[in-house]
Amino acid sequence: MGLAGFYLVEDEEERSLLLPRGHYNIPLMLCRRQFNDDGSFRYNPHGHSGADSDVILVNGAAWPVLQVERGKYRFRILNTSNATTFTLTLSSTLPFVQIATDGLLMARPVEVPAHLDGDGGAG
Numbered sequence: 001m002g003l004a005g006f007y008l009v010e011d012e013e014e015r016s017l018l019l020p021r022g023h024y025n026i027p028l029m030l031c032r033r034q035f036n037d038d039g040s041f042r043y044n045p046h047g048h049s050g051a052d053s054d055v056i057l058v059n060g061a062a063w064p065v066l067q068v069e070r071g072k073y074r075f076r077i078l079n080t081s082n083a084t085t086f087t088l089t090l091s092s093t094l095p096f097v098q099i100a101t102d103g104l105l106m107a108r109p110v111e112v113p114a115h116l117d118g119d120g121g122a123g
Contacts, residue, residue: 004029004031004078004080005029006027006029006078006080008027008076013105014105017105019074019099020071020072020073020074024071024072024073024074025073025074025076026066026073026074026075026076027059027075027076027078028058028059028075028076028077028078029057029058029059029060029078029080030056030057030058030077030078030079030080030081030086031056031057031079031080031081031084032053032055032056032057032081032082032084033053033055033057034053034055035053035055075096078102095111095112095113096111096112097109097110097111097112098110098111098112
């Protein structure tokens with residue numbers, strides 16, 4: 001009914017890396033959804049219901065807030081939207097460092113620029 005979830009899989013190679021762990025390792029499931037006037041979830045499995053909604057859910061919560069500490073975090077990001085892509089930035093304008101794709105660890109980390117051009121690509 002339009003809901004989604006994901007689980008994390010690690011192997012020995014990933015466990016051997018010095019990556020942030022515990023509360024510094026944060027899965028983020030992003031989606032854009034529509035709601036009826038009474039607050040109930042609206043989903044049409046035969047269309048893109050929710051694609052033009054202004055409600056973005058993170059791990060199922062609308063407008064969440066994450067209190068952070070100084071240090072490095074690992075975000076594992078999954079887009080579960082029907083028809084929305086997201087351009088993510090940090091409020092500090094520091095770049096993200098990408099270490100994996102949805103299939104595997106990358107051969108080496110890649111810095112993703114903090115400032116993007118108008119079409120969503122790296123500028």
